[in-house]
Amino acid sequence: MEKYYSEGTGRTPTIIFDAQGKLEISGRSIPENAIAFYNPVFEWLTEYPKHAPSHTEVIFNLEYFNTSSSKCILDILRKLELLSEYDKSVLVKWHFDEGDEDMEESGNDFKSLINVNIELVMK
Amino acid sequence: MAEKEDVFPQEQQVFLYAKKISQQNDISPEQLAQEYKNLTANYEKLLNDAKVITNISDRLQNRLNVANEKLNFANENIQANAKLIEEKNTQLRDTISELIQTKISQKASTIVLFAAIGLFIISELFLDPIVERYVGKNFWLGVLLKGSIALMLRPIDLLVEWYLMRDARSRAKNEIK
Numbered sequence: 001m002e003k004y005y006s007e008g009t010g011r012t013p014t015i016i017f018d019a020q021g022k023l024e025i026s027g028r029s030i031p032e033n034a035i036a037f038y039n040p041v042f043e044w045l046t047e048y049p050k051h052a053p054s055h056t057e058v059i060f061n062l063e064y065f066n067t068s069s070s071k072c073i074l075d076i077l078r079k080l081e082l083l084s085e086y087d088k089s090v091l092v093k094w095h096f097d098e099g100d101e102d103m104e105e106s107g108n109d110f111k112s113l114i115n116v117n118i119e120l121v122m123k
Numbered sequence: 124m125a126e127k128e129d130v131f132p133q134e135q136q137v138f139l140y141a142k143k144i145s146q147q148n149d150i151s152p153e154q155l156a157q158e159y160k161n162l163t164a165n166y167e168k169l170l171n172d173a174k175v176i177t178n179i180s181d182r183l184q185n186r187l188n189v190a191n192e193k194l195n196f197a198n199e200n201i202q203a204n205a206k207l208i209e210e211k212n213t214q215l216r217d218t219i220s221e222l223i224q225t226k227i228s229q230k231a232s233t234i235v236l237f238a239a240i241g242l243f244i245i246s247e248l249f250l251d252p253i254v255e256r257y258v259g260k261n262f263w264l265g266v267l268l269k270g271s272i273a274l275m276l277r278p279i280d281l282l283v284e285w286y287l288m289r290d291a292r293s294r295a296k297n298e299i300k
Contacts, residue, residue: 033128035128035130065183067180067183070175070180071176072130074176102182102183102185102186105178106179109179112175113172
């Protein structure tokens, strides 16, 4: 399976999915058309469980994201839930800056909704 | 600008499917119960998503509001500082102008002093003998002549000052250019 890479801009995050069990989304996510931006990511993640190693670590290191992106993040996490159907484990590390309560609470919100191991990591 | 795509494509599909089922008359009660169960599960998922997204959206709005308030405060500070700078600038310009005026007045006074000395010497050496020759030794005429010369000093002073000020303004304009 090919690596997926998307260079970050002032409005979109850097995405590095290497198919070797390391996935990272970092930066700012305020694209004008969130679904158009995240669609290739969803397609890649739909294929990923079949090719994934036994353990996957996903890093979310977001500075800021808009409402549409929050829906896309939920959909990404839902795609990661499917890894368990293939008997593969996944750990999501949700990074947030010290004192950034909003980002911490967002991590907790996702944690309460998604059946995936989410660890909150203070930077 | 390209049309914005829907961020709820799956939910839209669920809705359209449920709508189609609701319009079917030949559906069995067992299948209807199963479809209703599926719809409830999807509705629960959507409701939970909506709660989380609303929470996140509220926090984002709050964050933007805080940032906006900070920006407004900073803007007010910048405007107040700009006003203060403008006032100080006016004061500085006035002070510089007064300083130039004082310097020019001093310069003009010095020039007029030398002019007065010159006029005194000219009066004593050349004008007095001429006046004496034509009108004789008349004390009051001498006083009148010297008084007239003395009265000429003030217009000379004003003229010199005006000339020096014009020169200074012209130099200042060139410096600004």
